[in-house]
Amino acid sequence: MRLNGDAPSPVSMVKEAYRWVDERSGLHSLVTGFFLRHIPFGVGWRYTVGFATMFVLINQFVTGVLLSMYYSPTPDHAYASVQFIMTEVMLGSVIRGLHHWGSSAMVALTFLHGAVVFVLGAYKYPRELTWVIGVLLLLVVIGLGFTGYLLPWDEKAYWATTVGTNMTGTAPYIGGFLLKVVRGGSELGAVTLTRFYSLHIVILPMALLMLTALHMYLVVRQGVSVPPELWEERQQKQAQKKNGGREGAP
Amino acid sequence: DKPRKVDMAIKLKDGWVEGTQAKSVWVVKRQNGEFAVFNSRCTHLGCIVNWRDAEERFFSPCHAGVFNIEGLVIGGPPPRSLDTLEHRIDKGELWCNYEDFILGVPEKNPV
Numbered sequence: 001m002r003l004n005g006d007a008p009s010p011v012s013m014v015k016e017a018y019r020w021v022d023e024r025s026g027l028h029s030l031v032t033g034f035f036l037r038h039i040p041f042g043v044g045w046r047y048t049v050g051f052a053t054m055f056v057l058i059n060q061f062v063t064g065v066l067l068s069m070y071y072s073p074t075p076d077h078a079y080a081s082v083q084f085i086m087t088e089v090m091l092g093s094v095i096r097g098l099h100h101w102g103s104s105a106m107v108a109l110t111f112l113h114g115a116v117v118f119v120l121g122a123y124k125y126p127r128e129l130t131w132v133i134g135v136l137l138l139l140v141v142i143g144l145g146f147t148g149y150l151l152p153w154d155e156k157a158y159w160a161t162t163v164g165t166n167m168t169g170t171a172p173y174i175g176g177f178l179l180k181v182v183r184g185g186s187e188l189g190a191v192t193l194t195r196f197y198s199l200h201i202v203i204l205p206m207a208l209l210m211l212t213a214l215h216m217y218l219v220v221r222q223g224v225s226v227p228p229e230l231w232e233e234r235q236q237k238q239a240q241k242k243n244g245g246r247e248g249a250p
Numbered sequence: 251d252k253p254r255k256v257d258m259a260i261k262l263k264d265g266w267v268e269g270t271q272a273k274s275v276w277v278v279k280r281q282n283g284e285f286a287v288f289n290s291r292c293t294h295l296g297c298i299v300n301w302r303d304a305e306e307r308f309f310s311p312c313h314a315g316v317f318n319i320e321g322l323v324i325g326g327p328p329p330r331s332l333d334t335l336e337h338r339i340d341k342g343e344l345w346c347n348y349e350d351f352i353l354g355v356p357e358k359n360p361v
Contacts (some may be wrong), residue, residue, distance in 0.1 A: 075267075163295040163312060169361075170354035176361065179352070186350065186361040187271055189264035 034220055042227040049116050053109040056102055057212070057219070060144075063099040064201065071151065073197035075190050078153035103145055110141045122225040130218045133211055140208050147200040150193065161196075162188055253301045253308075253319065255290065260348060272325060275335060276308070276309045278319060287346045290323050292332055296329040296353050299332070309331065329356045 004228040008016075022028040039047075070089055072081040114134060117123055123131035150161045163189065169179035184191030226234055254277050259270035274290040276299070290298045292310035299308040299317065307324065308317040316325035321332035337346040350361045 159312070163297065166296040166353045169352045175355070176352055176359070179361070185264065187262060187264065189262070189271070190267045191265035194265075202323060 021116070037220060037223065039224050040226045040230075042230050044227075046116050046120065047224060049109065049113045050247050053058065053106070053113045054216075056106045056109055059098060059102045060106055061205070063095050064205075065101065066095050067099055068201055071181055073194050075153060077195060078151060082152045103148060107145050110138050114138060120225065121228050124192065126222055127218070127225065130215060130222070133215045133218070137208070137215060140211065141203055144204050144208070147196040147204065151200065153193065158188065161192070161197045165192075168230060180219075201246060251275065252303065253288075254348065255301070258348070265359060276301065276332075277344065285337060285339075286321065287335045287337045287344075289335055289348075289350065291333070291350065291353065292328055293295060293323075293327070293330050293332060293351075293353055294328040330358060333358055 018027070067085065070081055070085050070092070072078060082096070085096050087093075089095075117131065117134070145165060150157045165179055165182050168182050169175045171178055180186055182192075182195075183189075186193045255274055256277055257272065257274045257322045260273050262269060262271040266273070276288040276290050278288070280286065292299050292315045293309055293314045294310065294338070295312055297310050297312035299310045299315070306319060308319075308321075309315070310317075310326065310328070315323070315328040317328070317332050318324050321334065323329075323331055333349075333351045335346045335349060337344060338343075347348045352359050352361055
C-alpha cells in the first residue's frame with residue numbers, strides 16, 4: 001500500500017515542471033532577467049507607469065479575446081451581440097466593462113508613460129530608439145481606440161465614426177480617396193464595420209505585439225535610467241573614477 | 251414657409267449587403283413658389299441638422315453649427331453653406347437628385 005507521505009506536494013510538482021522546462025529552454029534566465037533586473041538607486045512611483053501600461057495591455061488582450069468569442073461584426077447583429085454579452089453571458093458585463101474602461105486607461109497611461117519618460121529625460125542616449133518605438137506604440141493604441149469605438153454599432157459609435165471619417169476626407173488632394181479607403185466605400189456600412197474589426201483584432205494587435213516586444217527587449221537590455229536628480233552626482237563619481245580617485249573639480 | 255424634413259431610403263449595395271441607407275433632405279418652399287432642397291448633413295463633419303421653429307435656424311447637434319433658412323452659415327465651424335440638391339417638379343411631385351458631398355472643406359465636391 002502506498003503511503004501518503006511519499007506523494008509529492010502540488011508545489012513541488014510545479015517546481016519540478018518548471019525545472020524540466022528550464023533545463024530545455026533556459027526559461028529561468030528570462031524570468032530573472034525581467035523580474036530580478038538591476039534598478040538604479042532613487043527610483044520611485046514614477047517608474048511604475050510603464051509596467052502599469054503593459055498590465056492594462058494584457059487586460060485588454062485577455063478581455064478582448066473573450067469578447068471576440070461572442071461579438072458579431074455585422075450591422076445586423078453587432079448591437080444585439082453586445083446586448084447578449086451584457087445580459088446573458090456569464091460575467092459578460094464584467095468583461096465588457098473591463099475592456100471598455102481598460103481602453104480609456106490604456107490611452108491615458110500610454111500618454112502618461114510618454115510624459116514621464118520625457119520629463120525624466122529617459123529618452124536620451126542610448127534610449128532614443130526606445131522612444132521612437134514608443135511613439136509608434138502610441139499611434140497604434142490610438143488606432144485601437146478609434147477602431148474599437150465603432151464596434152458596438154450604437155448611435156454614439158456610428159456618429160463618432162461618421163465625424164471621424166469625414167475628418168479624413170478634409171485632407172488636401174487625397175482626402176476623398178482616403179475617406180473611401182477608411183470607410184470601405186463612400187458610406188459607413190457593413191464594409192466599414194468589418195474593416196474596423198479586422199484592424200482592431202488582427203492588424204493593429206499584430207503591430208502592437210511586435211512593437212511591444214521590441215520596446216521591452218530594449219528596456220530590459222539597456223536597464224532603467226537613473227533619476228535626473230542624481231545625474232550630477234553620477235557625473236562627479238564617474239569623473240572621480242577617471243581621475244584615479246583624486247579629489248578636486250574634474 | 252417652414253422647412254420640412256423628408257426622410258428617404260436609398261438603395262445601396264454595401265459590400266455584400268443589398269440594402270437601403272436612410273438619408274434625409276430639408277425642403278423649403280419660398281414665397282415665390284420655388285423650392286430649395288438641402289442635403290441634411292452639416293457641412294462641418296456630417297451630423298444631421300435640425301430645424302428649430304423658435305429660433306428659425308438649422309442647428310447641428312455635434313459642434314454647434316448654425317444655418318439660416320437660406321442655408322448660409324451664421325455660427326459655428328461649418329466651412330460652407332448647406333449643400334443644395336438638384337430638383338424638379340414632375341406631375342405635382344417634387345423629385346430631387348440626392349448626392350453627398352465631401353464635408354469639412356469650403357468647396358462642394360461630390361464624394
